Amino acid sequence: MDYEIEKVIKSNRKTFCIEIDDYGKIILRIPKNSSDLEIEKFLNKHKNWIYKKLKVIEKREIELYPKKFIEGEMFLFLGNFYKLKIVKNQKEKIMLNNNEMNISDKYKTDIRKVIIEFYKKKAFEIISDRVNFYSKKYGYDYNKIKITSANKRFGSCTNKGNLNFTFRLIMAPIEVIDYVVVHELTHLIDKTHKKSFYKKVEKILPDYKKRIKWLNDNSYLLKI
Ligand SMILES: [Zn+2]
Incomplete structure (x- = not known):
């Protein structure tokens, strides 16, 4: 596995710190005068943690796309995820309810279109x-x-x-x-x-x- 550091921020801090955001971007915060060797040592020490975190993010993306349009799949609306659920006796084709996207079973073969x-x-x-x-x-x-x-x-x-x-x-x-x-x-x-x-x-x-x-x-x- 390989990874890239998105940004290295040097400041007056005394310790090294690594951040991985929700999308796998890595930011390294380090003391101003750190040497390349020190940086390498630090990254090596935390290698497993970095890999583990990146794997989770990668897996999440694979789970999201390509869409299969099946129950349990997550769909975004206005920045929130809704879990797809096929429901009986629903007048509307589609309804958002709490964290669910409910689709009438009459349209279960047309989910993407709906x-x-x-x-x-x-x-x-x-x-x-x-x-x-x-x-x-x-x-x-x-x-x-x-x-x-x-x-x-x-x-x-x-x-x-x-x-x-x-x-x-x-x-x-x-x-x-x-x-x-x-x-x-x-x-x-x-x-x-x-x-x-x-x-x-x-x-x-x-x-x-x-x-x-x-x-x-x-x-x-x-x-x-
Ligand atoms: Zn423009």
Whole structure:
């Protein structure tokens, strides 16, 4: 097994510290004057712990994808996981209940279709709502909202002022959806991705960098 250190942070601390986040990124915090040998020694000493932790993360990803659309499988909605359950006597095709995604047994051969339909509907409702909120508050004038099935492009803004968002965004937490919404609304007045663009985004969402980080770290989760 091999691993990569994402970041080494040197500071006035006296001890070595290693952190592995939920996505397997490794951060090493070390005293300013540590030598390569000291770093190597430290990593060697904690090798087993690192491997063990990375294995758990890897296994979790394998369990999540590719989707099999069977009972017990986990599906994301607004940043929370819901366990798929097929239920009898449910009028609605799909319902979220506590931590369960309940699907009527009448649709048990169409689970993928039902979930995507649900995601698209909710994406339109919730994203439209957020676009209206921010455009009203900050005086942005857009034309239309469209929900797409794009895999990697979370949002876009056309020259006619149409805003496109992928339905996959509905799996992300609302703060992250808000970031993509504000990003695309800002494109109505600034088509660049220059510093001045992000300054405008920052005025609306001071913590926008945290939200971008979530997207970068977790975009692999926004799949179905
Ligand atoms: Zn952009």
